[in-house]
Amino acid sequence: MTPFRDYAGPQDLRAMQALTQHAWSLRSPFHIGNLAWERFEHVGRDPEWPTRLWLDGGAVLAWGWIQAGGHLYFHIDPGRPDLFDVVLAWFETTATGEILTTVVLDNDPDGLARLAGRGYRALGDDHPFALKMSRSLEDLPPIVLPDGFRALSMAQVQNPERRALAHRNAWSRIAGREADPPGRSRVTGESYRQVMAAFPYRPDLDWVIEAPDGRLAANACLWLDTVHGTGLFEPVGTDADFRRMGLAQAVCLSGLHALKAAGARLALVGPRGDEGYPAPRALYGGLGFTAYARDIVHARKRLD
Ligand SMILES: CC(C)(COP(=O)(O)OP(=O)(O)OC[C@H]1O[C@@H](n2cnc3c(N)ncnc32)[C@H](O)[C@@H]1OP(=O)(O)O)[C@@H](O)C(=O)NCCC(=O)NCCS
Numbered sequence: 001m002t003p004f005r006d007y008a009g010p011q012d013l014r015a016m017q018a019l020t021q022h023a024w025s026l027r028s029p030f031h032i033g034n035l036a037w038e039r040f041e042h043v044g045r046d047p048e049w050p051t052r053l054w055l056d057g058g059a060v061l062a063w064g065w066i067q068a069g070g071h072l073y074f075h076i077d078p079g080r081p082d083l084f085d086v087v088l089a090w091f092e093t094t095a096t097g098e099i100l101t102t103v104v105l106d107n108d109p110d111g112l113a114r115l116a117g118r119g120y121r122a123l124g125d126d127h128p129f130a131l132k133m134s135r136s137l138e139d140l141p142p143i144v145l146p147d148g149f150r151a152l153s154m155a156q157v158q159n160p161e162r163r164a165l166a167h168r169n170a171w172s173r174i175a176g177r178e179a180d181p182p183g184r185s186r187v188t189g190e191s192y193r194q195v196m197a198a199f200p201y202r203p204d205l206d207w208v209i210e211a212p213d214g215r216l217a218a219n220a221c222l223w224l225d226t227v228h229g230t231g232l233f234e235p236v237g238t239d240a241d242f243r244r245m246g247l248a249q250a251v252c253l254s255g256l257h258a259l260k261a262a263g264a265r266l267a268l269v270g271p272r273g274d275e276g277y278p279a280p281r282a283l284y285g286g287l288g289f290t291a292y293a294r295d296i297v298h299a300r301k302r303l304d
Contacts, residue, residue, distance in 0.1 A: 002061065002086060007051035013039050014199055015053060019060040020075050021227055026132070026292055027108040030075055031268060033223020033232035036198040041235075042186040043194065050094050054083055062087050070097020070302070084114050098302055105132065105293040112296065120298035129297050131273035131281060133289035137260040143253045146245055148212035151254040154203035157216070160196060161189035166208055166216035170237025175279030178240045200224055205231065205262065207254040209247050215239065218247035222255045224262055231259040233269040236280070248283050256287075 007013075017032040024031065039045075054062040062083040065073040072091045076083050092100060102120070104111035112122075123129075143151060154163060164187045172182035195201060205222040218238040222231045233255065238248045256267055271280035273294050 002054045002056070002083060004052050004054045007046065007049075007053065007065075010040075010194075010198070012051070012053060015058075015060045016063040016065075016075070017199060019063060019077060021225055023075060023077055024225065024228055024230075026134075027105055027111075028075070029103055029105055029295065030073065031223065031230065031232040032200060032225050033234050034270075036201065036223060037195065037221070037234045040194040040198050041191055043188065043191045052087075052090055054086065064091055066091060066095050068097070070095045070100050072100070072102040074102065081110070081114075085118070088118055092303065095302065099299050100302055101297055101299045103129075103295045103297050106296050107293040115298045118300070120300045123297045123299055125274055127297055128272055128274050128276055129295040130270045131291045131295075132293040133269050133271065133281075133284050133291050135256075135267045135284075135287065135289040137256060137265055137267060139288075140253065140256050140260060143250050143257065144246065145209065145250050146247075149217070149247070149250075150210050151250060152208055152210055153254075153258065154196070154206040154208070157208060157210075158203070160192040162216055163206070163208065163219070164189045164192040166219045166239065167192070167235070167237060169215075169239040169241075170219060171235070173240040174277070175243070178243060182240075195221075200226075202262070205255060205258055207251050207258065209251050209254075211242065215241075217242040218251040220248070220251040220255045222259050222267070224259065224264055226263070229263065229265040231255075231262075231264045231267050233267065236269075236283075249287060252283070252287055 017035050020030050021032050049065055051065040053060050061080050062076040064087045074087050167187045168185040171185040200223055205224055207220050208216040209218040211217040220233055220236040222233055224231045269284050269289060271284055
């Protein structure tokens with residue numbers, strides 16, 4: 001049996017990222033940046049998320065992370081396909097939800113076949129799914145800002161409380177539904193501090209647009225993988241008081257220029273691909289991103 005241990009803290013996220021970085025390809029659902037952001041954007045979520053690492057000595061061969069009772073994030077070393085059934089069996093006996101879901105990309109025929117072999121079926125396009133989009137860092141257009149607005153990186157702003165407030169003001173109202181009552185994001189100064197402490201966060205790749213009144217009106221964080229020369233946007237947002245002024249475009253472009261200066265060759269982003277939430281996809285398309293793959297969400301009933 002392959003040795004395993006259950007997640008015990010940030011050092012294990014770093015070990016999971018080591019596998020995800022080593023095994024990353026355009027068929028990977030995850031990038032080291034997703035893992036850092038999703039694990040640390042809120043404080044105190046670990047007890048909700050059964051997470052297990054399978055190991056060979058110090059090296060992680062596979063990891064699984066169960067979200068919201070019944071959704072599996074996982075990554076398996078391509079050299080150890082035998083661990084697929086080990087990870088899935090753990091998921092199916094540990095998850096508490098009635099319906100179990102997970103994702104593979106449409107460009108991964110082996111992954112699709114393995115899930116089908118365990119009784120999972122692909123959900124239709126009326127179910128939310130994500131696109132994988134990329135853009136080379138050649139030919140970046142210049143950054144255009146309305147008068148009085150300026151682009152700053154967190155190397156200049158430095159303040160996690162201000163940055164967290166910018167995030168909350170962006171994510172409290174979704175695109176196109178600005179008139180709805182605001183929701184509440186759980187991102188705080190404390191949680192943003194743990195994001196900033198995570199590998200591979202770099203303040204020079206985390207950008208905001210400051211409005212003339214001092215509010216941080218738009219924000220975009222990029223996560224650089226120096227091994228593959230890729231940078232992932234996670235997350236991007238504009239305060240609902242400042243929408244459709246080109247600020248998301250400007251903050252993303254500020255990040256893309258910095259990413260290029262940091263030596264990356266390819267930018268990545270994963271907006272929704274379904275018709276239920278088209279605005280982010282349109283934003284990135286306008287910035288020159290094109291889709292290279294999409295999630296196929298799979299589901300099966302839990303067997304008791
Ligand atoms: C999506 C979001 C970042 C757009 O911010 P923004 O500053 O208003 O975007 P911009 O003004 O730079 O718009 C750039 C392009 O995005 C697209 N876009 C933006 N908002 C849109 C909307 N409500 N409906 C359709 N397309 C939209 C358009 O193509 C737009 O170009 P155009 O104005 O020339 O038509 C913002 O609505 C937001 O923060 N939403 C909540 C968080 C979120 O969804 N983040 C993205 C997750 S991947």
